[in-house]
Amino acid sequence: MSIEISGVNKNFGDFVALQDIDLSIPTGQLTALLGPSGGGKTTLLRIIAGLEETDTGSVVIEGQDATHLPVQKRNVGFVFQHYAAFKHLSVARNIAFGLEIRKRPAEEINAKVGELLDLVHLRQFAHRLPSQLSGGQRQRMALARALAIEPTVLLLDEPFGALDAKVRKELRDWLRRLHDEVHVTTVFVTHDQEEALEVADSIVVINDGRIEQIGTPDELYDEPASEFVLSFLGPVTRLGDRLIRPHDIEISRYEQASVANGPITRWTRVGFEIRLEVTPVDHPPIQVTVTRAEASSLGLHVGDQVWLRPVVGADQVRT
């Protein structure tokens, strides 16, 4: 185990940021801390980094008790949401910073910086200032800067949060490939469930200062431990006495054994997807998602009476 966190509590004044956190993060994996803003995930990451002190509990990194170790001594790479680029230093000098502090010989620094510039595809920008780079390029620079010190763990705080959707997606894929190449134990904070599900080996869902569930993306998606996890990992709707995902509902225009039935009251098309709302008489409105092809083969229209039931093997939480 690379990072062992036990019994960690953290308050900011009256606000309880983290409560009795126990967590083991395995070596070499890409772990996501997922949860809504203000849930404590960034605080936990900053505690691992040493940028924040715990009130109680301990943090052990690679077998060494780091609870009271200052950030400089932890050998962690930290990547900030807003890059924290050293504005007055060139891209190459930014990346070299940690090595210069460690007083490595100049040839070694140059070689390492060159290697990292290639890794993050910024070779041709080596002598630019950060202000001359795009957001995505700055974040890649920040990542190279953190990797330069060969950190025991790499910590990323909402690394793609400030980027636009397209760059976000590119960098997310790139981070996954990079991790497969470099294999450094990586923990990243995100509030975007899609990002966590797509990139991470394992996900820690944090809400209200507590860990809700730990597991692989599949485990979380297929066996959510709570209503919160189910609803946070994707859209949910209520069908009878259960919570279910809108695409896990079987919809039929013909009377059949069903949990609820009623007319289609809303019809929203988003790309290939059609989001329907069905409003039974004695039941709150139910969201149902079907593909465009399904909708046309079933011959669905607004106002049609439909019968709903869970598809076989759907994830659901009884409430």
Added chain:
Amino acid sequence: MAESHVTRHSKGPVTYLLRAFAIVYLLLLVAWPVALVVTHTFDNGLESLRAVFADPDTVHALRLSAFAAVVATAINTVFGVGVSLLLVRSEFPGKRLLSALLDLPLSISPIVVGLALVLVYGGRTGWFGPTLESGGLKIIFSTPGIILATAFVSLPLVIREVVPTLREIGIEQEQAALSLGASTWQTFWRITLPSVKWAVVYGVVLTLARSLGEFGAVKVVSGNVLGETRTATLAVEEKYLNFNASEAYAIAFLLASVSVVAIAIVSILRSREKRISS
């Protein structure tokens, strides 16, 4: 782009009127009087400047002013950067009081500053002065007093430049440096100071200009002894009152040109810096 478009459209007669008013106002209040000092200095060619540099007492006064200004600026720069860091990067009780106190030197009359310093450091009756004087350190009616008074009146100028810049840059760059293994000291020299470099330079120039021109506080604490504790501004007054107006103008011209040159250099450097970084 859109913004400049808006201004271009709204450029009516009122805009021109306001612009003319501002220019006339500045001309009457600043440019014309200062220009007159320059023309009066060169009424007899270089004669008055030559007279100034021929008088050893005046040269001494110029030297003393320069020395006091440089030392006071050095003190206020180190102190100012330190206090700015304290104000922006840490929380402590009384912080707002300290922040308010730092503006005091700008708001109270320099004459009051001088009198206050005499009350504390005066050689005979001062609160602290006799003790220091018996230890061999004379403050009032001596160079340390002049430096002290100069430093007092120009105290907030570096701080007022550096504090907003420190706020603006935030702490993430510093935290990133720490996470990369830099000590607090290394972080200060390699990250914080370069980031606020231009604010410090600008603060230093303002402090220097203000220090060179200080009159009231220095007049009280220096004793105004010819060839010993008379500074350049005091010499200007002395010459002027003794009907030696041409030399008074010449010294005033020298003082003003140092400030103008300093501010000109900074604005040139600043605009170049902006061009590079944008």
